[in-house]
Amino acid sequence: MRVNRKAGKTMIKVGIVGGTGYTGVELLRLLALHEEAQVVAITSRAESGRRVDDLYPNLRGHYSIAFSEPDAAQLAACDIVFFATPHNVAMNLVPELLQSGARIVDLSADYRIKDAQLWSHWYGETHASPEILAQAVYGLPEVNREQIAGANLVACPGCYPTSVQLGLIPLLANSLVDSQHLIASSASGVSGAGRQAKVDNLLSEVSDSFKAYAVAGHRHLPEIEQGLGAIAGSPVQLTFVPHLLPMIRGIHSTLFARLLDTGVDLQALYEEWYADEPFVDILPAGTCPQTRTVKGANRCQIALQVPQDRDTVVVMAAIDNLVKGASGQAVQNMNIMLGLPEDMGLKQVGLLP
Amino acid sequence: MRVNRKAGKTMIKVGIVGGTGYTGVELLRLLALHEEAQVVAITSRAESGRRVDDLYPNLRGHYSIAFSEPDAAQLAACDIVFFATPHNVAMNLVPELLQSGARIVDLSADYRIKDAQLWSHWYGETHASPEILAQAVYGLPEVNREQIAGANLVACPGCYPTSVQLGLIPLLANSLVDSQHLIASSASGVSGAGRQAKVDNLLSEVSDSFKAYAVAGHRHLPEIEQGLGAIAGSPVQLTFVPHLLPMIRGIHSTLFARLLDTGVDLQALYEEWYADEPFVDILPAGTCPQTRTVKGANRCQIALQVPQDRDTVVVMAAIDNLVKGASGQAVQNMNIMLGLPEDMGLKQVGLLP
Amino acid sequence: MRVNRKAGKTMIKVGIVGGTGYTGVELLRLLALHEEAQVVAITSRAESGRRVDDLYPNLRGHYSIAFSEPDAAQLAACDIVFFATPHNVAMNLVPELLQSGARIVDLSADYRIKDAQLWSHWYGETHASPEILAQAVYGLPEVNREQIAGANLVACPGCYPTSVQLGLIPLLANSLVDSQHLIASSASGVSGAGRQAKVDNLLSEVSDSFKAYAVAGHRHLPEIEQGLGAIAGSPVQLTFVPHLLPMIRGIHSTLFARLLDTGVDLQALYEEWYADEPFVDILPAGTCPQTRTVKGANRCQIALQVPQDRDTVVVMAAIDNLVKGASGQAVQNMNIMLGLPEDMGLKQVGLLP
Amino acid sequence: MRVNRKAGKTMIKVGIVGGTGYTGVELLRLLALHEEAQVVAITSRAESGRRVDDLYPNLRGHYSIAFSEPDAAQLAACDIVFFATPHNVAMNLVPELLQSGARIVDLSADYRIKDAQLWSHWYGETHASPEILAQAVYGLPEVNREQIAGANLVACPGCYPTSVQLGLIPLLANSLVDSQHLIASSASGVSGAGRQAKVDNLLSEVSDSFKAYAVAGHRHLPEIEQGLGAIAGSPVQLTFVPHLLPMIRGIHSTLFARLLDTGVDLQALYEEWYADEPFVDILPAGTCPQTRTVKGANRCQIALQVPQDRDTVVVMAAIDNLVKGASGQAVQNMNIMLGLPEDMGLKQVGLLP
Structure with a gap:
């Protein structure tokens, strides 16, 4: 089978932190057909070194990259970084990434709730970067489209x-x-x-x-x-x-x-x-x-x-x-943040039956 | 495979009207293990002559009877008659059966609603035997156990x-x-x-x-x-x-x-x-x-x-x-009507996993 | 919701005969994202007049056409006509359509078997247009790619x-x-x-x-x-x-x-x-x-x-x-017949999980 | 809800080793309706102290016992002991149990293969009690019914x-x-x-x-x-x-x-x-x-x-x-070993639909 690679034009560089879960593979599925974005880094400590299409054979022919250890410099060089991690990961890594100029779409729960104490009550631990909560924009485009466009940190809704x-x-x-x-x-x-x-x-x-x-x-x-x-x-x-x-x-x-x-x-x-x-x-x-x-x-x-x-x-x-409830909405937020057509890479028709 | 027949003792004679549907086969499943009841007639116009275990091979070894054309005399000779029919069937046949002394458990909707006009509003046709609605007992044993015991017509809940x-x-x-x-x-x-x-x-x-x-x-x-x-x-x-x-x-x-x-x-x-x-x-x-x-x-x-x-x-x-929501509850009502232990034939343990 | 219409450029005109089944809706799903093709007619006697996205709400926003009565002239004006019908339909309509210059991809079984008698043996009826069997190309591109390219009638494999x-x-x-x-x-x-x-x-x-x-x-x-x-x-x-x-x-x-x-x-x-x-x-x-x-x-x-x-x-x-086993393979055949890139409209990634 | 207890008559005492898995709960389901057998011990290190009907709520009303730590004396006092464990457990415990006079039905793979070396090749470890393999009877009643009747150790087929x-x-x-x-x-x-x-x-x-x-x-x-x-x-x-x-x-x-x-x-x-x-x-x-x-x-x-x-x-x-492929066949073997009717407790009708 021939591998289907995107053309040589300059692409938006995308990083994904924690890509082995279902929101990770769904980001990969959607971004495979995104005309302007290319995944250049996808991290996983557990699967580091393993090709993404070995773990997820539906991606064969669409990707040739492998999972890698998280590398701050590599992520900082991306135009956009998705966190597809469980809660409690992004809140520890985002502050430094933001400082290095990255723009972030967090699919986890870490920045959704504005009140750090309320967050702690429900998630059972202290929030690691409460000072950033104020600048996080809740990523429901139907409510916050304009703020998302200018945001550096978007907290994707559950x-x-x-x-x-x-x-x-x-x-x-x-x-x-x-x-x-x-x-x-x-x-x-x-x-x-x-x-x-x-x-x-x-x-x-x-x-x-x-x-x-x-x-x-x-x-x-x-x-x-x-x-x-x-x-x-x-x-x-x-x-x-x-x-x-x-x-x-x-x-x-x-x-x-x-x-x-x-x-x-x-x-x-x-x-x-x-x-x-x-x-x-x-x-x-x-x-x-x-x-x-x-x-x-x-x-x-x-x-x-x-x-x-x-x-x-x-x-x-x-x-x-996994789409409008997670990875699709995350790509929608990315499109808004980068000034791309909001539906780029998101034109898939529902699979029926 | 040897056929598993019940012993020669005198059994309660059970008739089932309209036995090809899921409540019908479920009645057969439950009654196969009922210590006192034996299905002697099961009617179906469409499948008349076909053995029940040909249509439902899970019953092989438990039944040797076939579906038959409805026969009023045969049903009247039963100790109990279940209607496992769509609505609009029982209300036409029950009056005559009651007169011939049969006791009836109707799994359909025909006698559940006491107000014939309300019934007509929701079911889109005139009730065929409204004069009998008053004597029908709503067969929710947890509410009407005593009335069920003395009833000749029990309307099983939906x-x-x-x-x-x-x-x-x-x-x-x-x-x-x-x-x-x-x-x-x-x-x-x-x-x-x-x-x-x-x-x-x-x-x-x-x-x-x-x-x-x-x-x-x-x-x-x-x-x-x-x-x-x-x-x-x-x-x-x-x-x-x-x-x-x-x-x-x-x-x-x-x-x-x-x-x-x-x-x-x-x-x-x-x-x-x-x-x-x-x-x-x-x-x-x-x-x-x-x-x-x-x-x-x-x-x-x-x-x-x-x-x-x-x-x-x-x-x-x-x-x-199909059990507490239909055929099991129907057997429970039968047990109450006949003075049998309420759980006879109903001791099955839930199938998990 | 805004409707997503294709740009105004000249598109390949596609007709679909018998579009209410699963291969029909699957053709619509795939062709919705095909860069060069546009469905201009989709026939159904049973659903004539009903919008396709009313029957299949996954298509909302992608199509505004309705099912229509079969119309030979309209189909003849298409660049390609798919038959997404049960067997026994295409073999009656294809001869006339071919004469009017249409190119056809038949998803049904009518032209798959070269021996009309063998076909009759398995399908239980006489073949209606055995004279055309010889010119039908069996549409398995991995075997017959070159013949498909020049064919006017392609019989998609089962x-x-x-x-x-x-x-x-x-x-x-x-x-x-x-x-x-x-x-x-x-x-x-x-x-x-x-x-x-x-x-x-x-x-x-x-x-x-x-x-x-x-x-x-x-x-x-x-x-x-x-x-x-x-x-x-x-x-x-x-x-x-x-x-x-x-x-x-x-x-x-x-x-x-x-x-x-x-x-x-x-x-x-x-x-x-x-x-x-x-x-x-x-x-x-x-x-x-x-x-x-x-x-x-x-x-x-x-x-x-x-x-x-x-x-x-x-x-x-x-x-x-429904894809490589039917509608996807049909679009693949269309692409080959029309000289388009073989994977146009067929880049979807498998939906996992 | 009233608890459904078996009558006071003398029952066959059944022990189950490793009862938290699916073959364990299935044994419990079948034995709940067995006229002669009563589960008196069910072991689990992980769930010790937890009632079986808390882990498996389908058993509520049928059992009031709890999982317990394995206790050799308690198991030895049983008339029959089932091993519902992964492979590698029974082969370590069975020799001692046999010596204390217990009769055993092993649902695991430990005694199925007569050749200890072949067993080791496929299971990747040395067999712990190869000297007992010869006396284990392969529990496929349709082949070995007579030997099963006299066996002290039956290896249930996979x-x-x-x-x-x-x-x-x-x-x-x-x-x-x-x-x-x-x-x-x-x-x-x-x-x-x-x-x-x-x-x-x-x-x-x-x-x-x-x-x-x-x-x-x-x-x-x-x-x-x-x-x-x-x-x-x-x-x-x-x-x-x-x-x-x-x-x-x-x-x-x-x-x-x-x-x-x-x-x-x-x-x-x-x-x-x-x-x-x-x-x-x-x-x-x-x-x-x-x-x-x-x-x-x-x-x-x-x-x-x-x-x-x-x-x-x-x-x-x-x-x-889980039934003829595991726990049902195990009960069938128990019935044969104990001279009970072979279908006792095994009369359930398939659950269709």
Whole structure:
């Protein structure tokens, strides 16, 4: 098989820290077809020296690089650096990288929450670089596009938070619902749990079954409440129940809110609100999103209904957790930061069936 | 292979109308190990003459009977007749069968809703035997055990309604929550949709995906509201959103209600409420039910939490939709009607993993 | 959401006959990103008038056309016409279309088998245009690239035949194995069975299970034997056992052959044989292909071993049945016919995980 | 929920060593309904002190015991001891247990292979108790029923070996096929890989995909060749290719053999051969077994064909790897050893759908 290399033109140099997980390989998949970007470094202590296409044979013919030990100088020489690491890694490395002039998209949770104490409460450790939290921009382009464009550090939203916020923002921005009793019943494919060797995520444990988890409190709760509170202009309260789906990719959030005013045309409101957004798609009235229609695509599909014309609105939002919920959104942020067309490298159509 | 026949003793004679669907084969599976019951007739117009173990090879060695054309006399001679038919069948045949002295367990929706007009509204046709609705007992043993014992016609609850009602009853019976804003976010395996040839239920359409459906109004809504209203002593309002899971068996309902009193020990309340129930299992505090632990078993596992100690309670209830949500509950009702031990033939352990 | 339209430049006009099935939507997915091709007509009698992105919401933002009644003039005006129909459709329409100058890629079985009587034997009906069989080129580019380039009618190989032939060709072309006792134990995802409403393909019937089928004789058997016989230079005999996998996409063929000469370096032979092929990828010695690494990609990954150094070689070949096994290969053929780069529109990376 | 305890009569005392894995929980599931046996000890160093129904909530109401540290005296007091451990455990503990008079069913690989050197070659370590190999009886009741009845140590067959041997025995016992070129293309659900925390068995790695593995040599190969060689009366050679299925339970073996005599009525031969076997079920001619019809049941379903009336016979055998392939067969062996009805506790019907 012939190797498919990009043409000789000058490319944007991309570094990826921690590329062996699912958000790492997904960045590689998306960037393989990005017209302007080229991955020049991808780090992994555990797999250093191993070619990326040996670990992930879907990349054969698209990449010839290998994982390498993290090298600060090499990363500093990149135009953009993605952190595709578990939490607690970026917050230790980012300060120095920023000083050396790098621009960073962090896919982890380290810079999402503005309040370092709140972060510590939920993540169980002290934040290593709280002084940088203020300059980190929360990377939800539908809210912060302009700030992202000028940012040196973008904190990519979590997967659940992306779907819940995109689903509820129009309601809260227009003060249409009781913001103290929001409910999110979300469900995620298992890839959201990452590629760690855990009994809990074995196929034999989670296939062919369904359950809620972390009902007492999931780490994405404070992130969502922070984001929605900013939209609403005052604190909100959300009951957030995540569930685990017997499949790999996809997040679906079913959102419930009590309407303060039942006379608003919510379908029109949502369509207008997201009319110019390239990656948010309001479905026709009466339909429901499916995770399969966004599989592999950087897209959030949303539909809404007011069942029985009562006073509870139901909003449904579907994304691919690894794309719009992680690596796709990260590339979208990169495009914005670098002044590229926002959809460059992100035109994939959902893989259906 | 030798055929495994039951001993020569006098057995309860069981008839099954419409046995080719999933609730039919599930009745056969459960009754194969029932110590006192023997299936003597199983009807199907489409498969008349075909052995049941030819259509369902899991039954080989357990049954030697074949599907037959419906025969009123044969059914009337049974001690108990199950209707495992789509709605609109039982309501035409039951009146005559009752007159001939048969006792009936109807797994379909025909006699679940007491108000014939409400039934017509949701099922889109006129009820064929509204005069019998009053004598039909709603077959949720945890609510109506005594009435079931004396009934000639038991209307087995729907699968979603079983999980939602068992999950919410203790709260409503004790007036602990706002009964006008109940929320049920339920998810079902595809077997709940039956064995009809529909594109919508092809593996290629529903595997590896998740979606809500029937958000505007599902036929189980009025059934649930009727049942919960009877418990609460006044009408309730439920927002009910069913979802389709990419798997065969299992229903999980995540229930949300606003607490009127946050000082009650709900865990103790639930454990006490269901202490004597053989098929309702309140899980330890802090855990979550999984559909896989009840797979193939006639059991509802329930857990509950009040996240962040706010005023919203989350109740999770898991059943196997074909067992406690249909055929298992039907056998449970039969046992009660016939004065047998309630768990006879229902001792199966969930198939895990 | 803004609609993503292709630029105004002159595009190759593509027509698709019978676009509602899975090969149809897959053609649409692939052609959405094809730089030179634009779908101008897609026919369906059943869905005429319905927008393609209403039936397949993954296409929203990529297409604004609707299914239409078949229109000979409109199809004749296309530069290329794909038939994504069940067998028995193309053979009735192709003769007239060819006369009007259209160039055709037929994804169905109508023109794959050169012997009209053999075709009739396996497909149970008389061939409608046997006079055209001779000019149809079998569209396996790895064998017939030059003939495809000049063809007006290309018969795309079946999904199983693609994997089996690519896996066995180097052995047969070099007369290395007993050609009278070839064995193919193949397994396919359910999407290979199409989008017809059949009980047999319901999720509840085929999920969570595995079985062989059509062991007595599958329609792909004569196609494979014809192709391999041409390579071997004399008739071959294959025992072909297809199996159904509980998943949507992917074909894996495990091929067994008795070596006539155990001294050949088969790994080197395969790597050399396919060295210049853009879509056949020989994996490193000692590894095994997985269907997931080619999911959504136009690629066949192959590995081989001689277990225990005995005289039986095992070749494993994996494809996505809807891409290299159908629509991707069809686009590859189109590219060859039109003199475009062979990989145009086919650079997708497999969707892993 | 009331706890379901067995009556007060004297029960057979069962000990289980290493009960936290899938064969352990499956033993518990089966023995919960066994009329004569009661589990009195179940050991696990890792989970010592934890109730079995806390780890496996499907067992709630059926067991109240907890895992305990291995205790030789306690095990010696049992009537039967199951080893549900990885290989390398039983061979160290069994000698002492045997001396204390215990009767043992070992589900691991330690005593399956009679040749200690061959065992060492495949398992990579020295056998710890080779002197006991001679007295171990290979626990395939269809071959060794009488020896099992008198044995103190039974080595339960592996899952693949059970399906392959039951499928090929009638052919080899009657010298009908070329015994030097047998082929087994087998596929297993992921539960066969056990409950260890390994990346390779995560749902995100093995769901929605299919692959062969261990093609160069799987540890079950020498076990199968030993068993078949004994049947054939001389050494056989098998090419054995196992595959991993994207599902939890089930093994399907597709077996290919060259017929030496094509004039034999193989269907009749198989039906006669297994006529008295309670757990081997020869399906009607022209059908194919499915893993779903034996799910949860102690049964092997077999079908066979000679495609195109050539000289290759195809035999298909399906089992549940955790039941007839492990724990069910272990209970079957226990019943034989103790003179109980062979199907006691093993009457479960396959869970379909």
